[in-house]
Amino acid sequence: MSTETLLTPSAPDTATWKPRLVAFVCNWCTYTGADLAGTSRTEYPANVRIVRLPCSGRIDPHFIIRAFEQGADGVLVSGCHPGDCHYTAGNYHARRKFMVLHALAEFLGIEPERLQFSWVSAAEGRKWADVVSDVVAGLLRVGPVQPTWGGAGELPVRSLSEPPRPVPEPLDVVGELRATAQRWLSDCRVDVFVGYGQGSLPGRLRPAFITSPDEVDQLVWNEHAVNNLATYLTRGLVKRHGRVGLLVKSCDARAVVGLLQERQIEREQVTLLGVPCIGVEVDGALAPKCHTCDSAWPALVDEVLSAEVPLTPVDGEGLAAEIAWVEKMSPAQRRAWWQAQFDRCLRCYACRAVCPLCYCSQCIADQSRPQWVSKSSDGRGNLAWNLVRAFHLAGRCVGCGECTRVCPSNIRLDLLNAKLAQVVRDEFGYVAGGDPDLPPPLTTYLLEDHEEFIR
Amino acid sequence: MSPTTYLADSAQAVLTAILAAGQRVVAPVEQAGLLAFAHVEQAEQAQLIGQTRASAKELAFPRTQRLFGYRFGNPGVELLPGEEPPAPTVLFGVRPCDAAGLAILDGVFGAEPADAPYLARRARITVVGLSCDQPQAHCACTAVGLSPTATDGSDLLLTPLAEGVLVEVLTARGAALVDLLGEALRPGAADKAEVTARAEAAMAPRALPAGLADGLAAAFGEAAWADAAARCLGCGTCAFVCPTCHCFDVVDESNLRGGQRLRVWDACQFGLFTLHASGHNPRADQAARYRQRALHKFSYYPRAHGRPMCVGCGRCVNACPAGMDIFEVAATAAAGQG
Numbered sequence A: 001m002s003t004e005t006l007l008t009p010s011a012p013d014t015a016t017w018k019p020r021l022v023a024f025v026c027n028w029c030t031y032t033g034a035d036l037a038g039t040s041r042t043e044y045p046a047n048v049r050i051v052r053l054p055c056s057g058r059i060d061p062h063f064i065i066r067a068f069e070q071g072a073d074g075v076l077v078s079g080c081h082p083g084d085c086h087y088t089a090g091n092y093h094a095r096r097k098f099m100v101l102h103a104l105a106e107f108l109g110i111e112p113e114r115l116q117f118s119w120v121s122a123a124e125g126r127k128w129a130d131v132v133s134d135v136v137a138g139l140l141r142v143g144p145v146q147p148t149w150g151g152a153g154e155l156p157v158r159s160l161s162e163p164p165r166p167v168p169e170p171l172d173v174v175g176e177l178r179a180t181a182q183r184w185l186s187d188c189r190v191d192v193f194v195g196y197g198q199g200s201l202p203g204r205l206r207p208a209f210i211t212s213p214d215e216v217d218q219l220v221w222n223e224h225a226v227n228n229l230a231t232y233l234t235r236g237l238v239k240r241h242g243r244v245g246l247l248v249k250s251c252d253a254r255a256v257v258g259l260l261q262e263r264q265i266e267r268e269q270v271t272l273l274g275v276p277c278i279g280v281e282v283d284g285a286l287a288p289k290c291h292t293c294d295s296a297w298p299a300l301v302d303e304v305l306s307a308e309v310p311l312t313p314v315d316g317e318g319l320a321a322e323i324a325w326v327e328k329m330s331p332a333q334r335r336a337w338w339q340a341q342f343d344r345c346l347r348c349y350a351c352r353a354v355c356p357l358c359y360c361s362q363c364i365a366d367q368s369r370p371q372w373v374s375k376s377s378d379g380r381g382n383l384a385w386n387l388v389r390a391f392h393l394a395g396r397c398v399g400c401g402e403c404t405r406v407c408p409s410n411i412r413l414d415l416l417n418a419k420l421a422q423v424v425r426d427e428f429g430y431v432a433g434g435d436p437d438l439p440p441p442l443t444t445y446l447l448e449d450h451e452e453f454i455r
Numbered sequence B: 001m002s003p004t005t006y007l008a009d010s011a012q013a014v015l016t017a018i019l020a021a022g023q024r025v026v027a028p029v030e031q032a033g034l035l036a037f038a039h040v041e042q043a044e045q046a047q048l049i050g051q052t053r054a055s056a057k058e059l060a061f062p063r064t065q066r067l068f069g070y071r072f073g074n075p076g077v078e079l080l081p082g083e084e085p086p087a088p089t090v091l092f093g094v095r096p097c098d099a100a101g102l103a104i105l106d107g108v109f110g111a112e113p114a115d116a117p118y119l120a121r122r123a124r125i126t127v128v129g130l131s132c133d134q135p136q137a138h139c140a141c142t143a144v145g146l147s148p149t150a151t152d153g154s155d156l157l158l159t160p161l162a163e164g165v166l167v168e169v170l171t172a173r174g175a176a177l178v179d180l181l182g183e184a185l186r187p188g189a190a191d192k193a194e195v196t197a198r199a200e201a202a203m204a205p206r207a208l209p210a211g212l213a214d215g216l217a218a219a220f221g222e223a224a225w226a227d228a229a230a231r232c233l234g235c236g237t238c239a240f241v242c243p244t245c246h247c248f249d250v251v252d253e254s255n256l257r258g259g260q261r262l263r264v265w266d267a268c269q270f271g272l273f274t275l276h277a278s279g280h281n282p283r284a285d286q287a288a289r290y291r292q293r294a295l296h297k298f299s300y301y302p303r304a305h306g307r308p309m310c311v312g313c314g315r316c317v318n319a320c321p322a323g324m325d326i327f328e329v330a331a332t333a334a335a336g337q338g
Helices: A030-039 A061-069 A090-107 A125-142 A174-186 A213-218 A229-234 A237-241 A250-261 A319-328 A331-343 A350-354 A379-392 A402-406 A413-428 B011-020 B096-110 B116-122 B172-179 B193-201 B212-218 B224-228 B237-241 B286-305 B315-319 B326-337
Strands: A021-026 A048-053 A074-079 A115-119 A192-198 A205-210 A244-248 A270-274 B004-008 B024-031 B034-040 B064-072 B077-080 B089-094 B125-130 B156-161 B164-169 B248-254 B258-265
Touching: A021 A030, A021 A061, A021 A125, A030 A048, A030 A125, A061 A074, A061 A090, A061 A379, A074 A090, A074 A125, A090 A115, A090 A319, A090 A379, A090 A413, A115 A125, A174 A192, A174 A213, A174 A244, A174 A270, A192 A213, A192 A229, A192 A237, A205 A213, A229 A237, A229 A244, A229 A250, A237 A244, A244 A250, A250 A270, A319 A331, A319 A413, A331 A379, A350 A402, A379 A413, A402 A413, B004 B011, B011 B024, B011 B089, B011 B125, B011 B156, B011 B164, B077 B258, B089 B096, B096 B116, B096 B125, B125 B172, B156 B172, B156 B193, B164 B172, B212 B286, B212 B326, B224 B286, B224 B326, B237 B315, B286 B326, B315 B326
Parallel strands: A021 A048, A021 A074, A074 A115, A192 A244, A244 A270, B024 B089, B089 B125, B125 B156
Antiparallel strands: A192 A205, B004 B164, B024 B034, B064 B077, B064 B258, B156 B164, B248 B258
């Protein structure tokens, strides 16, 4: 018995199996509607266990992950119809959240039958009974969740990236870079300048923190400048040094936009030096993110280094091609494919540590009371962690690819992030890292947001 | 007494013989573009060139291990045992650095009070080491007193030579495995000094300064640790890929049906590692956490055991998201004291 199966019911006997459906419902509409179904003596399957919450806006994706973790075969989420929320807009916010969660679940190969959404008002006892009957019928069709994932047979293997591309010769900006850093430090415009220095291994660069104009010769620039230095902005850098000068590529600058947007830094705390970038190297080839990068020039910067930038047409599909490849698999194959990815997770949290947008002083994965995310590095805990990480970055990830670069187990976190970015772009017309004055998409809503997936 | 030695055609041939003898084998295989230790059924699956991304410690010290479990029954509570250790396994193709890592873990977990879950797993592992003939840029075994052909921790050590592979039998467990292999091995001897010298010459020169243990201890209070650790982002990569890091957390997970107590890997670079229930954290910042890592490896442990708690595999340097290099930091910190 593995560590992940002890807490879940043993493998069901298919002959006697009855689906277990967990319903998270809002207090005001759906719960009252379910109550009406009861007092009206309306018959519907007894497979549903109802958990009542104040509002569908309070139904956190964690609850849903937990329900599956603890052996639910399906989850139903239900709240007030649009316009009827007793807290004005809770269900509008919920709708956006579930739109993203719904897409994520599907991408991971969780059959649509297992995760259903509905609006049921206090007067709709009949609808409640119908929805539950229908969802339970769907669960009967797809059968029990296997206690451990897998069983999808041989998994498709594909060398996932587009054919590796060579890395272009880096632009020669080192002289101007050092001169600018020196000027900023001498003029006391910044107290520390963060750029890249030589690493201890051949061909590697690493973050360098320069505090004196005499040290600027340590600064270098080439195709190995992979780190997203914006991460350091929320890691005590400002507190320790004061005003920060930061070297940013166009992808890094997008992360700074995210931090400004979420009020994690003040614009005047940081002076940005943009470096024109035509691609960095990861694993001996052009980084996948660079295939589809359409700008060598970072936005929002205070000064920018000058260089002749060759025009490189954006002709790759990048991660979109790989997302399409994953989506072509059957749900069972997809689930097994992702499970094989997550099984390798060591829970070192390097993905979290390098992410410029993962700045919480206490991560939900580190909480023990209540423990939302199992600490076990097994199928259960790893799935929960990777789902939570991806979901928390939905609409926020700027696609710098650092999480994927540093993952010691080569987990394709970039595909999860890119899939969610696609959903957010298609559904809300929003691209993260663009405009610091726009609200992040999951903190807002539109009355006309799509809801085809809601019953 | 010099060890008994044999000759074989190749490491692959030895692996084939081990599999033919019906042994369960874990060896490096390519998975998702990286080398990892995994169960193999055919010799061709094993990838015997290069370094695995993670060390070999996981087989003896798994990422997550159940210490015991319980189930609510009617009546009473049913107590469930800890995990059943896996079947006896030959861990094949372990680099000398990784094998030496297991030897260090044996000392740590074998010291009183002995760690039963570790020892139960470890007793079922036969380590077949494989000397290193292609060191990588981050390799540093010679800096910590080992060599690309060191025997520490191996039951058998295979060293590829021009004329075949030299098999050194180092322990009784190794001898027992040899007994199963029949004609794949023929008695014979060869000198591995030349191979050792060639591999060592191919390594980047890395050395630890003399008196490092005392120098680091004296540097404990230095403010320079803050600069040294400035890049460190506080993830657990270094500890989790390390062959000798052995810290763990014990967590309880339970629900209506029952529960289990698990031991899971932990890392000293996590803020949570030393966080007290009161909210106080004695290692409040990354500087203090990084100092702990450097001192544990190169000062506390060597002072107690006479050797660094590092086998020089260099994985932490290679895998660090931020380019931290513990050899460099330790040497700089200790020198700053001098």
